Amino acid sequence: MAVTKTTPKLVDIPNKFCPGCGHGILNRLIAEVIEENGYEQKTIMTLGVGCDCNMNSTFLGDTIQCAHGRAASTATGVKVARPDLLSIAYQGDGDAYVIGLSETLNAAYRNTNITVFVVNNNNFAMTGGQMSWTTMAGQVTTTSPAGRDTKATGNPIKLPEIVSGFDVAYVARGSVHSAEEIMKLRKYVKNAIEAQLAGEGYSLVEALCQCPTNWGMDTRHSLEWMEAEVVPYFELGELKERKAK
Numbered sequence: 001m002a003v004t005k006t007t008p009k010l011v012d013i014p015n016k017f018c019p020g021c022g023h024g025i026l027n028r029l030i031a032e033v034i035e036e037n038g039y040e041q042k043t044i045m046t047l048g049v050g051c052d053c054n055m056n057s058t059f060l061g062d063t064i065q066c067a068h069g070r071a072a073s074t075a076t077g078v079k080v081a082r083p084d085l086l087s088i089a090y091q092g093d094g095d096a097y098v099i100g101l102s103e104t105l106n107a108a109y110r111n112t113n114i115t116v117f118v119v120n121n122n123n124f125a126m127t128g129g130q131m132s133w134t135t136m137a138g139q140v141t142t143t144s145p146a147g148r149d150t151k152a153t154g155n156p157i158k159l160p161e162i163v164s165g166f167d168v169a170y171v172a173r174g175s176v177h178s179a180e181e182i183m184k185l186r187k188y189v190k191n192a193i194e195a196q197l198a199g200e201g202y203s204l205v206e207a208l209c210q211c212p213t214n215w216g217m218d219t220r221h222s223l224e225w226m227e228a229e230v231v232p233y234f235e236l237g238e239l240k241e242r243k244a245k
């Protein structure tokens, strides 16, 4: 018998991301796992400031719009007040790793029982494509028109590698550049959410996502650039596996 896979109810609405953006893929995977676990009425998603703000109107579950960089702190507050709820922070790399670096590290350091998803698109997308700490060496952005000079600005930050050294439950990095990697990312999303539901502690999944608009490429070239340049630097896989499964 043929199995029909339907769009999760939580994201069954036209989204507001640019055509070809990677955000929508991660949104769908998260929605699928929330619904699989029966948590659609028991999830609060704390949103960073960036293109993820679009989810205020396109994610049909409960959301809180946080101050820039503060989504992990807000998710911590949600979990302390309502430990029965699934508390998810959804952020961009600029939000979580630059302006919110302290909040991100503190939530991980305390092994707070929350789940953090970070879209790493190698730039500050919403504000017009400025250089972020995840911008690749040599990458042209509006604030690095000659290409990122890592001698002056440091190398792209690998935040998951840092927090996987803490006493946390689960850390992984996935990518949406191919169908195969999307299915692996789905497994990481599931592990991260189910680690929280099992009370195991802090989980973080970074998703490499294309931003065709600010990279100045069409979607196909964005995916090719990710595979050729981004993935070899930001290695994919589970950086910290769950102890108990």
Ligand SMILES: Cc1ncc(C[n+]2csc(CCOP(=O)(O)OP(=O)(O)O)c2C)c(N)n1
Binding pocket: 048, 049, 050, 051, 052, 068, 091, 092, 093, 094, 095, 096, 119, 121, 123, 124, 125, 126, 127, 132
């Ligand atoms: C305190 C403060 N500083 C700066 C900004 C401007 N700002 C809004 S979104 C953003 C960058 C978001 O980048 P990222 O988190 O990577 O998300 P993306 O848009 O790339 O998905 C910045 C700098 C702001 N809104 N508030």
Ligand code: SF4
Binding pocket: 016, 017, 018, 020, 021, 022, 023, 051, 121, 125, 126, 210, 211, 212, 213, 214
């Ligand atoms: S600017 Fe980039 S990250 Fe933002 S919605 Fe458009 S493609 Fe996606």
